[in-house]
Amino acid sequence: MTGVKSKWWTGLMFLVLVIGIIGCSSQADETRENKPSSPVSTEEQTTDSAAETQIISFVNGDVEIPTNPQRIVTQGYLADFLALGVKPVGAPDYELESPYVLDLIEGVADIGRIDGGSVEKILSLEPDLIVTVGGDEKLNEQYRKIAPTLIIPYGTYDNVHEEITAFGEILNKQKEAADWLSQFEVKVKSAKDSIQGLVKEGTTFSNFSLFGEDWYINGDGVNRGGQAIYQQLGLKAPDIVQKELIDQDKDTVTVSEEKLADYAGDYIFLDLSNGGSLDETSPVWSSLDAVKNNRVFKLDGERFWPYDPLAVEAQVQEIANMIQERFGQTEH
Numbered sequence: 478m479t480g481v482k483s484k485w486w487t488g489l490m491f492l493v494l495v496i497g498i499i500g501c502s503s504q505a506d507e508t509r510e511n512k513p514s515s516p517v518s519t520e521e522q523t524t525d526s527a528a529e530t531q532i533i534s535f536v537n538g539d540v541e542i543p544t545n546p547q548r549i550v551t552q553g554y555l556a557d558f559l560a561l562g563v564k565p566v567g568a569p570d571y572e573l574e575s576p577y578v579l580d581l582i583e584g585v586a587d588i589g590r591i592d593g594g595s596v597e598k599i600l601s602l603e604p605d606l607i608v609t610v611g612g613d614e615k616l617n618e619q620y621r622k623i624a625p626t627l628i629i630p631y632g633t634y635d636n637v638h639e640e641i642t643a644f645g646e647i648l649n650k651q652k653e654a655a656d657w658l659s660q661f662e663v664k665v666k667s668a669k670d671s672i673q674g675l676v677k678e679g680t681t682f683s684n685f686s687l688f689g690e691d692w693y694i695n696g697d698g699v700n701r702g703g704q705a706i707y708q709q710l711g712l713k714a715p716d717i718v719q720k721e722l723i724d725q726d727k728d729t730v731t732v733s734e735e736k737l738a739d740y741a742g743d744y745i746f747l748d749l750s751n752g753g754s755l756d757e758t759s760p761v762w763s764s765l766d767a768v769k770n771n772r773v774f775k776l777d778g779e780r781f782w783p784y785d786p787l788a789v790e791a792q793v794q795e796i797a798n799m800i801q802e803r804f805g806q807t808e809h
């Protein structure tokens with residue numbers, strides 16, 4: 478692996494394997510379907526307690542959860558809670574290693590990985606709500622015996638506005654969600670303004686990953702800063718990427734090296750992961766116009782593997798900085 482050796486990376490890889498959705502696998506070219514933009518909830522008063530509950534209607538059915546949970550354990554959504562000012566009592570080690578949450582996680586317990594060993598640790602934290610990507614139904618059943626468990630499968634959200642809005646509903650923090658999104662939009666506008674006029678109209682940008690020995694083309698979803706590049710900053714994708722991925726709501730597709738030229742834009746964002754080692758002398762790679770003209774942006778895996786709202790918020794500025802540095806000095 479190239480420069481990505483933290484617990485965050487290894488934890489994410491373990492998660493993806495457990496839930497059977499490898500981030501860059503042959504399944505990655507399947508269309509994302511039936512994703513709720515926000516859960517549907519109704520509140521009801523319990524008969525023997527002052528505590529209120531709400532029913533969340535989600536992909537795996539209706540779940541009754543506290544309206545204002547106080548002790549949350551999360552597996553996969555730590556940043557969403559932190560963005561809305563809610564600090565879970567426990568989260569997996571790989572999420573705690575994300576560079577975007579390091580100054581926000583004091584007091585959050587490390588529950589390890591999503592496996593049988595995490596159950597005892599979760600039980601000891603006495604949660605009143607568990608929110609997880611799920612995947613292992615045997616584990617889900619154990620979690621349900623501990624506390625109400627809301628399963629939000631990996632890849633459910635690939636849009637910051639939908640994701641934060643949904644968590645605002647789950648946490649009964651609709652105002653906080655709206656406020657966060659307002660601030661997010663201000664930051665995105667500032668980043669877009671900072672590169673306005675630097676990028677010549679019609680300039681295209683590709684987002685490639687070399688994952689081990691396999692090449693992937695990434696769209697505007699959860700893969701390698703795709704949301705920041707295309708959704709938020711509005712950089713133009715090559716027509717084939719627009720038609721085959723973005724318009725089809727696909728995160729990524731795998732291609733042979735010989736097909737890279739078909740998807741290559743004027744500029745390329747490049748991620749090397751899972752031991753991917755680029756042969757820069759390869760006849761295919763070295764023949765790409767973007768390579769010949771030194772127009773390749775190499776992405777830091779630790780910073781561009783996360784895809785949560787806090788990550789996207791930071792990635793927007795990081796991509797804008799890359800554009801400013803490259804175009805301001807050598808292109809403009």
